[in-house]
Amino acid sequence: MTTTLVETPVGATAAAAAPTGARAQRTGAPLGRASGLTLGVVLLALSLLVLIPLAAVAAEAGSTGWSGFWAAVTAPAAVDALVLTVTSSFVVTAINAVMGTLLAWVLVRDDFPGKRWVELVIDVPFALPTIVAGLVILSVYGRNSPVGIDLFGTRWGVMVALLFVTLPFVARTVQPTLMAFDRDTERAAATLGARPATVFRRIVLPPLVPAIAAGAALAFARAMGEYGSVLLISGGLDKTQVSSMYAFSLYESYDFPGAAATATVLLVVSLVVLVGFEIVSHRAGRRG
Amino acid sequence: MADTLAPARPSAIRPARSAGRIALRTVGLAYVGVLVLVPLGIITWRALSPGMPAFWAAISSEQAVTAFRLTAEVAFASVLLGTTFGVALGILLTRYHFVGRRLLGVLADLPMAVSPIVAGLALVLVYGRNGWFGGPLEAAGISIIYAVPGMILATTFVSLPLVLREVVPVLQEIGTDQEQAARVLGAGGWHTFWRITVPTIRPALTYGVVLALARCVGEFGAVAVVSGNVSGTGQTQTTTLVIAERVQQMEPGAYQLAFVLIVTTVAALLVAANIRRKDELS
Amino acid sequence: MSIQANGVTKRFGAFVALDDVDLDVHAGALTALLGPSGGGKSTLLRVIGGLETPDAGEVSIAGRDMTRVPAHERNVGFVFQHYAAFQHLSVFRNVAFGLEIRRRPKAEVRRRVNELLELVHLEELADRKPAQLSGGQRQRMALARALAAEPSVLLLDEPFGALDTKVRRELRGWLRALHDEVHVTTVFVTHDQEEALEVADEIVVVNNGKVEQVGSPSDLYDKPANDFVMEFMGPVTRLGGRLVRPHDVQVTAAHVDGAVPGRVARLQRIGFEVRADVTTADGDLWVQLTRGQADTLELTPGSDVWLRAVV
Numbered sequence: 103m104t105t106t107l108v109e110t111p112v113g114a115t116a117a118a119a120a121p122t123g124a125r126a127q128r129t130g131a132p133l134g135r136a137s138g139l140t141l142g143v144v145l146l147a148l149s150l151l152v153l154i155p156l157a158a159v160a161a162e163a164g165s166t167g168w169s170g171f172w173a174a175v176t177a178p179a180a181v182d183a184l185v186l187t188v189t190s191s192f193v194v195t196a197i198n199a200v201m202g203t204l205l206a207w208v209l210v211r212d213d214f215p216g217k218r219w220v221e222l223v224i225d226v227p228f229a230l231p232t233i234v235a236g237l238v239i240l241s242v243y244g245r246n247s248p249v250g251i252d253l254f255g256t257r258w259g260v261m262v263a264l265l266f267v268t269l270p271f272v273a274r275t276v277q278p279t280l281m282a283f284d285r286d287t288e289r290a291a292a293t294l295g296a297r298p299a300t301v302f303r304r305i306v307l308p309p310l311v312p313a314i315a316a317g318a319a320l321a322f323a324r325a326m327g328e329y330g331s332v333l334l335i336s337g338g339l340d341k342t343q344v345s346s347m348y349a350f351s352l353y354e355s356y357d358f359p360g361a362a363a364t365a366t367v368l369l370v371v372s373l374v375v376l377v378g379f380e381i382v383s384h385r386a387g388r389r390g
Numbered sequence: 391m392a393d394t395l396a397p398a399r400p401s402a403i404r405p406a407r408s409a410g411r412i413a414l415r416t417v418g419l420a421y422v423g424v425l426v427l428v429p430l431g432i433i434t435w436r437a438l439s440p441g442m443p444a445f446w447a448a449i450s451s452e453q454a455v456t457a458f459r460l461t462a463e464v465a466f467a468s469v470l471l472g473t474t475f476g477v478a479l480g481i482l483l484t485r486y487h488f489v490g491r492r493l494l495g496v497l498a499d500l501p502m503a504v505s506p507i508v509a510g511l512a513l514v515l516v517y518g519r520n521g522w523f524g525g526p527l528e529a530a531g532i533s534i535i536y537a538v539p540g541m542i543l544a545t546t547f548v549s550l551p552l553v554l555r556e557v558v559p560v561l562q563e564i565g566t567d568q569e570q571a572a573r574v575l576g577a578g579g580w581h582t583f584w585r586i587t588v589p590t591i592r593p594a595l596t597y598g599v600v601l602a603l604a605r606c607v608g609e610f611g612a613v614a615v616v617s618g619n620v621s622g623t624g625q626t627q628t629t630t631l632v633i634a635e636r637v638q639q640m641e642p643g644a645y646q647l648a649f650v651l652i653v654t655t656v657a658a659l660l661v662a663a664n665i666r667r668k669d670e671l672s
Numbered sequence: 673m674s675i676q677a678n679g680v681t682k683r684f685g686a687f688v689a690l691d692d693v694d695l696d697v698h699a700g701a702l703t704a705l706l707g708p709s710g711g712g713k714s715t716l717l718r719v720i721g722g723l724e725t726p727d728a729g730e731v732s733i734a735g736r737d738m739t740r741v742p743a744h745e746r747n748v749g750f751v752f753q754h755y756a757a758f759q760h761l762s763v764f765r766n767v768a769f770g771l772e773i774r775r776r777p778k779a780e781v782r783r784r785v786n787e788l789l790e791l792v793h794l795e796e797l798a799d800r801k802p803a804q805l806s807g808g809q810r811q812r813m814a815l816a817r818a819l820a821a822e823p824s825v826l827l828l829d830e831p832f833g834a835l836d837t838k839v840r841r842e843l844r845g846w847l848r849a850l851h852d853e854v855h856v857t858t859v860f861v862t863h864d865q866e867e868a869l870e871v872a873d874e875i876v877v878v879n880n881g882k883v884e885q886v887g888s889p890s891d892l893y894d895k896p897a898n899d900f901v902m903e904f905m906g907p908v909t910r911l912g913g914r915l916v917r918p919h920d921v922q923v924t925a926a927h928v929d930g931a932v933p934g935r936v937a938r939l940q941r942i943g944f945e946v947r948a949d950v951t952t953a954d955g956d957l958w959v960q961l962t963r964g965q966a967d968t969l970e971l972t973p974g975s976d977v978w979l980r981a982v983v
Binding site for chain 2: 130131132133134136137140141143144145147148151152153154155156158159161162201204205207208211212214218220221222223224225226227229230231232233234237238239240241242248249262265266269298320323326327328329330333334345346347349350353358361362365368369372373376
């Protein structure tokens with residue numbers, strides 16, 4: 103999330119400390135006629151496309167009153183779906199935070215033939231259509247599994263699908279940070295007597311934490327909302343139903359308030375977790 | 391302590407390091423292999439093993455061709471909208487100072503945190519027949535939901551931040567020097583934008599467009615909600631919807647269509663990787 | 673063309689970059705805006721160029737009020753510290769940019785650009801991209817670009833700040849010569865007093881958002897308006913509670929009128945110059961002598977001397 107969040111307008115104290123030319127550029131120009139108009143159009147587009155529709159979700163969720171909302175989100179199927187979604191998203195994010203960091207390390211620090219192709223393969227799950235990702239998982243772990251592992255209609259199958267689609271996020275956010283890392287600090291730590299594992303834990307890892315958190319946040323958000331990739335492997339069973347599938351099923355049966363209530367919960371959980379990761383990343387960034 | 395300072399130490403430590411390195415490499419590659427590469431190989435085999443005639447039949451049926459065409463139309467329109475939005479907002483966020491700038495940046499990122507199903511549902515609630523704006527629009531003879539405009543809106547929604555996220559860091563990095571130089575040389579805003587800003591951000595912009603294109607071609611959940619696939623009418627099926635239908639109805643031809651999309655995706659990634667490498671070289 | 677600024681004030685948040693500044697640059701002059709970084713000199717230049725809008729006050733060029741005129745309509749030449757080269761355009765196209773924007777005929781553009789590239793000695797490199805040039809070459813390209821459309825005034829923001837000492841010295845002399853040839857009213861910003869003294873006809877010392885003093889290089893060095901200007905224009909030391917230049921302290925072995933006693937603490941020989949750290953009852957100071965003076969006085973650490981300011 104951090105990449106597009108532009109720097110805060112420089113406050114008074116920072117402004118006083120900064121040299122003249124650079125400061126003027128950082129704060130940016132005030133809006134003129136053309137830029138003001140552009141801002142208006144952008145705001146209108148964002149409102150019509152994103153903000154008003156999301157507000158409509160909240161409004162629809164609240165249309166049956168608090169009791170209606172509460173009944174919708176505490177229905178056993180809703181709770182089961184949410185628990186499955188949140189727990190599997192957490193597990194998957196944790197696994198890919200570790201594996202993603204490891205992969206980033208391998209891609210940046212290691213050198214072997216075909217490395218470029220590995221980079222490409224890592225990006226595939228990100229760009230692949232979700233339904234195709236689902237079919238890919240199904241073709242390996244479905245009923246006629248060629249490798250003899252049948253995960254069709256199981257929560258394991260859901261997890262594998264989520265692992266697949268969230269694979270690139272941490273690897274891709276950690277990679278540039280690791281690339282920019284000054285290797286002399288590691289050498290310095292080694293000359294001071296630190297073993298490789300200690301160097302990694304005490305010197306390399308701390309500056310990577312913000313990038314890991316940012317990637318993990320994206321991975322988690324993706325996992326929380328995933329639909330296409332888990333649809334096929336889940337087999338459409340109740341026990342493998344994630345929240346977005348549950349919302350879709352309510353929508354198909356024209357229970358709009360129920361679907362909206364589920365959607366609202368999904369949205370709130372995603373945002374809370376995103377903000378949480380953002381705080382972790384911010385804190386770690388300030389400490390490091 | 392004395393031996394840690396001995397000159398023999400670096401060479402003594404190197405084998406241990408490279409063993410660790412090979413272990414990490416093995417674990418990493420095995421993970422990617424099992425999770426991504428092997429499955430991709432298997433699906434390719436499933437798509438191609440029935441033979442070329444079957445492959446051709448699957449991707450040249452009327453349903454498939456219609457879906458391809460619709461997918462291309464929807465993706466093109468969405469990428470165009472997303473690119474315009476992303477570049478305009480990117481410039482506003484990095485070049486201007488106004489109240490609520492930071493908030494706007496966060497809001498524009500919001501679609502990244504929204505499930506495609508929620509996105510689709512949200513659009514139905516506003517633009518559907520019984521939605522906030524849907525009623526009046528319907529009365530004016532404009533239908534959005536269960537029609538192509540709704541699919542474009544849904545696809546644009548989910549891909550909205552992609553171009554923005556690519557261009558903002560570059561706009562920040564290049565700073566305003568070149569643009570200011572163009573201004574004092576007599577170029578107005580329009581000239582400065584086309585002659586200086588756009589050429590400078592072109593690699594990032596192209597990269598963002600390629601990513602957005604891949605995402606738009608492959609969008610499934612949001613389109614599934616708004617397309618009317620639900621109500622069972624034809625003609626609003628993109629490729630991904632056809633794939634889902636063929637799998638769920640146990641019809642043949644899903645793997646072949648999926649294979650086409652995989653090839654498209656990999657091609658897009660190759661283009662993107664190439665752009666990135668050229669950019670790094672210059 | 674002359675440049676006037678009246679009562680220009682510019683704030684960034686709570687920070688006052690320019691505080692009611694007046695400036696008068698007459699036509700054809702080569703003027704330096706000199707001061708410490710963060711003092712407001714760059715902001716003043718950017719206000720003149722139209723890159724910054726003042727919160728109060730007016731700016732006029734050649735008698736025409738320019739305060740609300742956008743940068744692209746002012747017809748000024750501006751040279752940026754970090755060159756602001758258009759990375760995607762060749763050297764030729766960089767220089768041609770202002771002319772192309774003004775829709776000058778192609779033949780005229782070609783003639784004019786070639787003429788300027790010759791002037792800045794870049795004619796051989798016309799087809800290169802800026803990334804293939806050295807810092808000095810890039811800055812010369814930026815100068816040619818700024819001059820191409822015959823601007824009414826030429827503004828340079830720390831033009832040599834990003835260059836190494838040798839190239840810097842070369843370009844200074846070259847800017848001076850260029851100005852003598854082209855005669856365009858030129859204002860350049862620098863924090864290097866040596867650069868200002870060497871290049872400019874007139875120096876405006878700017879500090880804390882205010883103009884401290886305006887004058888010729890010798891005026892500023894010899895008759896500084898206040899301690900700040902004095903300190904900024906060259907080395908100073910303190911004798912009897914007053915700022916003096918270290919080479920304006922007379923050192924004698926015997927007492928003379930108005931002299932104070934001191935003892936040499938340390939001697940440093942730097943080429944032909946000798947620096948003596950002297951302790952007096954009033955505090956420590958340092959004195960600059962020639963090698964001949966030091967030898968005549970037979971100075972060694974511990975020598976007792978008498979000190980007097982000669983200005």
